[in-house]
Amino acid sequence: MKSTTHLILGMLALTFGMEAKAQIQLPSVFSDGMVLQQNSKVAVWGWGNPSETLMILSGWNPGDTVRTVVDNQGRWKAEVPTGRAGGPYTLEVKGGNDSRKVSDVMLGEVWLCSGQSNMEWSADMGIMNGEQEVKQAACPSVRIFHNPKQGADTPQTDCRTKWEVATPESMRKTSATAYFFARYLTEHLKVPVGILVSAWGGTPAEVWTPAEIVEKDKILSKNKLKDCPWWPIKPGVLYNQMIHPLVPYQIAGCIWYQGESNHENAPSYARLVSKMVESWRKDFRWDFPFYYVQIAPHTYGAKNNTPALLREQQELMLSLVKSTAMINISDLVENVKDIHPRNKRAIGERLACLAMDKVYGQFTNAYESPHLASAELQRGKVVVNLEGNFSFLRSTAPNITGLVLTDGKGDTLTVKAKIKGKQIVLPVRKQSTPPYQVSYCFDEATIGSLRTEAGLPVLPFCTKPIEK
Template sequence: MNKIKYCTLIILLLAANTSFSNVTLPAFFSDHMVLQQNAEVKLWGWGNPMEEITVTTSWDTAEVKTKADRHANWQVLLKTPKAGGPYTITIKGYNQVVLTDILIGEVWLCSGQSNMEWTPSSGITNGEEAIKNADQPEIRFFNVVKNSAENPQLDLKGEWQVCTPNTMQYSSAVAYFFGKKLHENLNVPIGLVNSSWGGTPAETWMPQEVIHADKTLEEASKKLGADVWCPSEPGRTYNAMIAPLVGFKVAGVIWYQGETNTGNADTYQHTFSALIQSWRNDWGQEFPFYYAQIAPFEYGAPEIGVKVRDAQRRTLAVPHTGMVMTSDICTTDDIHPRNKLDVGLRFANIALKNHYQTMQGIVEGPLLDSVSFKGKKAYVYFKNSEGLYLKTKDTLFEVAGADRVFHKAKGALKKNMFIVSSDKVSKPKYVRYAWGNTSISNIFNKAHLPASSFTTEKPE
């Protein structure tokens, strides 16, 4: 009888030990996920301290072994092959976890506020047709559930989903159209990690220590008002919706945000540049970071919208960035342009040319290159200027002298350069273009992409 009790006790102890030491993984390591191809990717999770963990993959029969540390953390590095699948990954400790239907391809992080979050079911142009044709099994979504936190988190909520009409209609429309074109052109699986939240300012998407260490960022963050729809405090969405993802290998980032930062327009270039660098620092990866310029809209106060657009243009000084123009595919009475297809395609074109180097030609709109002054005239040169043309006669240029009082100017197009002048300014010193919250560019290049608004005045 005592022997039976002893054996029962041992069995119960072993069962207890196993139940409290199961190997677990973050939510984004799961069935149906996409891993970055031809890369060294990190896989991590939790287990019992000193528990031996063995990881095997069906693309490589070699076993990768590690042990959970005294804080119950473990991680391994896996070398992924070229695009393909489906594969399985087996993680074995005291228990065993098998991840199935894993694809290897290209993974992109998609983030920002409502224009990135906007789904096909929310009323986009030709949304019903896009949903109907969204049976794309090699495109996968991971939609991060909205959450905020005072401190960086280890995990988040969400699940990988195969792209079907049902899953696509509740995922980011911009991300889907971006991923679909990448898939068609690269012929590889595409993973789209969507972590976005409507109404959020940039400050809540970056580590709070970055903000607190920078006087300009800290002062700007203090001006952000509370919003009933989303957090605005520094770092809150970063902590809950980005920090857990840090280390998950991605090819790059696409970003659509800025409308909420119109109240801090004068410092947005500094803020946005710091956000890009902070994410790259966290990942230890100089990944491409492409973003959409906000659309012309009233925005409530003079010039705050166009100042953000100009700040986004200036942020192109950060290496490996690219900007999608939206002024020609919007209406000025809607802060959410319904044409998400062209936004996604323009993102994809920039990635295909600049990152994947599989596309030729111009993929971005005309951008201010330089301005020179001679007498009463200003000579304005653009980048991406091949085939410049005007859609309307009014060139939307203004010039100012040393007094910084701007006057409407004439602009004569000579090949890929504009000669700009005003009878009211005898000695121009500054030039600006399409300078207004609702001003829509009418200068286009050979790719039929619009020029960005700009001013040669330096932000205060």
């Protein structure tokens, strides 16, 4: 009799446990203090009791109830219209016997912020004017969803964190670049801004890319990554845990600061990140803007000039992937022996100026670096043409730092280069041997002296051989 009673009680406990687990659940990205993308149809999803009909009620549009049905695996998803920026609101999901309410919901702009240590770098790690910036970090219109550094061998559906309002305490432990980016946007757009921060120092781009993309690619699969006990190197492991749980949360775009850990495999970097962006865009269901930082000058001690080759690959991406743009920050480097430029405010704000112009149609400050357009030989002179959104060039040094001219023998020629508007003119001696080649900061750590009238640095370059 006792055994029968215990069996029945056990079955009831199991049943009640299953029912408890089947109650309405939301992933952590839907938590108090969240920001939802304004003027959009945002995906809302979670788990519940199979076959149950759920009602989703939004505080910004109380007259419109969205209904969805939980599928046979206990999952549900719906699209909820949002209006113009504002809040705070509530978002409620109701079932027959259960409900979940999210409070302090803001409508505004949402950006994904990802990469390695220069994106992860926080005020606690040491930034320019760090304590002063922390004291001024109380900004209720900036919301932070900081993903903890964790990996997984398979794609995950949730992560262990929550939304936080920007305060001195929350700001000092999250990405400084992302925070300053968001702060600039909220101050100029006058709307709430949410940042989804997923970054881990030292990580190569392979770990942020779905594993099957890397492993099935005949070029990418051959890349060798240095094993290290302090960060993951297995393809896909950070995508699985730090990107996939956010899918398909509606975002306005992504900022990316990464590349240092890929320089030894530089020739395939554009291919790798292009495929990564393509996969993320497929996940988030639209071709969102992808804006990134070119790696800064640093004394890597690398072989075969791979940091310069990686910067070249980063520029190549601009022509390979639509809706991309890049900023150069070589003028913000204080010490080339430090791989982490400390002026994160200027970096975040330069990215924000890019977004303000490209996404929101408001030009607030210059952000674009000139790039090489062409180079030709004209009457005993090599003329290098640069293009971009600028009027003229200048040099911060009497002789242009970082500019190198070589001849057909590979010898470096000493010349007095002159700047003419958007051109650099280098005289060559008649006895020198073509073809000529001009490079600018095409090495590990040189900080060049060329600037636009707005003070922005010229992108590094290396021309093709110039004969006529």
